[in-house]
Amino acid sequence: MVQGITGREGSFHTEQMQALGTNVVAGTSPGKGGTTHLGVPVFNTVADAVMATGANASGIFVPPPFAPDAIMEAAAAGISLIVCITEGIPIQDMIRVKDFLRGYPSARLLGANCPGLITPGVAKIGIIPQRITMSGPVGLVSRSGTLTYEVGSALSASGLGQSTIVGIGGDPVLGLTFRDVIELFERDRATTHLVVIGEIGGSDEEHAAELLGRGSRLKTVAFISGRTAPEGKRMGHAGAIISGNRGTAKSKEEAFRQAGVAVAETTDEIVGLLR
């Protein structure tokens, strides 16, 4: 289902999702319940939509002031895969949402501020363009939206198809982490290779490297963007107290190398290293 299906972005991307064959069974738009949009029944609330259609995954395309509530609404209604595309949600709202989701352990949140996920030729939730994808054995997980398309496109052009592409999003407070997604790829029989696209900031990449270092059946290549980005002008000490030296491109690349993962210096090198 799509939350915010009648909006500009919601409409545009619902059509794209349908074009790929995604089974979009419902949409929500408060006040428009009972109508039909793009051939899909529209409901006032997620609970109504789930009750009527059995929807079990949701893509969220609502503006930032309403997106946190939309995520929690989806979890409370029993949705198990919640994909929030919305960019610009206040961080404190996301911290409260993350805490709320602890009460719904079967709900997985992807994002926010992410491009979603796509299984080429099967289905997608979100905004990853189908044309850059091709079916195959490579799992791709990324923090960046557009860089994901760049790499997906290069893989496809080289004949390396993808099992699933997952964009976890670039916000400081996120749902699924690299680790979470890599664990899922490890269990996915359709996936034999893995590309991890990270960027500077936080230490999700370091945690992912740690997991891969413990042994993985996936042939993996990592790339980190932002190696030439200038250091942010820091004000206080609090950030340094809790994160130390982690978070730089160097720290992340080093972590992957130590885990035995090949590190690409440019996106163009990824294909060669993966073969």
Next chain:
Amino acid sequence: MKLLEYQAKEVLSSLGIPIPPGVVARTPAEAVAGFEKLGPVAVKAQVPVGGRGKAGGIKLAKTADEARKAAEQIIGMDIKGFKVPLVYCEAALEIEREIYVGFTVDRDARANILLLSAKGGIDIEQVAEESPESIARLYPNPWRGPMDFELTQLVYDAGLGELARPLSAIIENLYRAIPELDALTAEINPLVVTKKGEVIAGDAKLEVDENAAWRHKDLEERYGGVVEGDPYEVEAKKRGLTYVSLDGEIGIIGNGAGLCMSTLDLVQRAGGRAANFCDIGGGAKAEVVENALAVILMNPRVKGVLMNVFGGITRGDEVAKGLVHARDNLKMKLPLVVRLSGTREEEGRKILKQNGIEPGANAWEAAQKIVELATMETPTPAAARPDLPAEEVTLEHPS
């Protein structure tokens, strides 16, 4: 948005945290007036960045003349790229001991973390490295905030039990900056215990979430626009762009932070240096593209522009329309290399082609091309003749 010290202190004071009396001075004469009102003062540069003490931005003044001289020296000085717009003259404290208290977002934990240490002062990062156990930590529930007993535990964990009551009250009030202001980081370092036993904020740092600006319009109105930052960044902010000035000569426009950063990396790898980071984001519209290009072209160091757009939510046709319009409007003469791909890319490329801009598909070749064009000693024909379309470049997709 990072608040200046005097702004942060005004906010903390409104939350019920004790601060020393102080006076904002934009001129040496105002600093003298501050001295006459307060007696011995610390004259402190107001900049949104750490390390001002080491940069000579804090001076103690025991006489009116010293206050004048300190203000003369500090106002207008450059601290890590920020021109000091004003000083804060604050009554000097008689320090008995210095405590560290603050909170920030712990990205790994996806939570706010409160930090308290008896070893406050400028060496707190060293303390964190050498004896992390001397910094007590608490993750408050984000819906209800810290409970009294949790604060008591935090204070005793930090070895500050004898100050439990004043500290708990200060931390509870400090935490209110999260629900009430969407603060991301707040820090009082040092939190001073004076010889008289008062507990009072010696310094204050506060950063609020720009994504939540719609909830706190008053904050930007009250505190924004004091610091004279980089002129291009100021202009970009007015136009609603995500823009950071860098010191190279290639203007960069990209969509998405990751793609934009990797474009900078590619330009450097190709031997050039980026003049800026400019992310036009998802759903970039024609006017956003024009604004981005306009800001970049204001910078006389820029010798060429590389635009790298790979669209998901961003539509290629809108980007192309905006680019053509912007180039024509701005009478752009510099080399322009465009790499455009993604949603509605065919339409977008068609628009570019119709207007004499050949779109490319490969970012690395595009980066090499712009570096080559921008570093040429003599201007390219297109650059020399404004009536010609922008520099064309044809790129092969790697396969």
